[in-house]
Amino acid sequence: MIDERHVENFSKQFVEKGYDGKFFALNVEETDLKRCMNAYLKFFSGTEGYKNAFPMTLCSYVDVNEHNPRSRYSLCVFGVDYDQVGGLHISSMKVYQLSDHKMKVAHMISQPCPVNAIPYKSELQHMAYLPEKLFDKLPQLPVISAEHLDTFIRILDEKGYTGKFMAPDVPYNQLAHTMLAYLKERPVGIDNKNAFPVWLQTITQGSLITDQRTVCMMKVQYDPNKGFFPDQLRVIRFDIRKGVSINEVVPILLKSINDMPTAQKANALALKNQKTERKRRGLKW
DSSP, X not given: OOOHHHHHHHHHHHHHTTOOSOEEXXXXXXXXXXXXXXXXXXXXXXXXXXXXXXXXXXXXXXXEOSSOTTTSEEEEEEEEEEETTTEEEEEEEEEEEEETTEEEEEEEEOSOBOGGGSOOHHHHHTOSSOOSOOGGXXXXXXXXXXXXXXXXXXXXXXXXXXSOEEETTEEEEOHHHHHHHHHHHSOSSGGGGGGSSEEEEEEEESOTTSSEEEXXXXXXXXXXXXXXXXXXXXXXXXXXXXXOEEEEOOOEEOXXXXXXXXXXXXXXXXHHHHXXXXXXXXXXX
């Protein structure tokens, strides 16, 4: 099931970028992107996890001759993909420009990026011609400081997060190796604007093979001045002794890495939440 909040956030970011006209997806046409996305997803509601819905193609006009659309128009064609952690994001972007019966295609973005990294609609409208790429017009990320990475690892270690960590496309390993492997696949620059935030996952109690374990997922941001810092922590308790029981503590919002609870406290929160949930459900085990 697609998280409704991901659709809401995706649509909101498009509007903030000025894309507020008609949207087309499959055989859906809507003036509101959220309605367009929901109508599109209905076609795949019978498939598990919408596995066939993505990647999808989303189109929207940038500029069009209202009296004779076939004579002149600029059309944005977005590739859109989805993952349960990061939500909806842009996987590609092309702009088709028809003028004087000549068609020109510009490959604006060819690698995954969040919606806030695409150009504003107004930028495209004011272009007399389309460049081959627009990477130079998009914001650049700074080079990541090794000192920032060392500080981040040290603070988490001091807070008791000493186990192995997992990141998207990177299996469990020591935090330093996991971060370096993750960043290696996403060299800092405009092509990997989606490198941050990144969700890191670590087991703070138990292990992958134990019947009971506590997993902490932290949403990590990066700022060139402040370095790495988590702004959200999710604590999840797994128990497979009698079936599968998954209990999640209400997500903890963080203002800085100093607000991060210790691993010991996170474990205690998970156990307390699990006991409360068992009592509510009338379970005795």
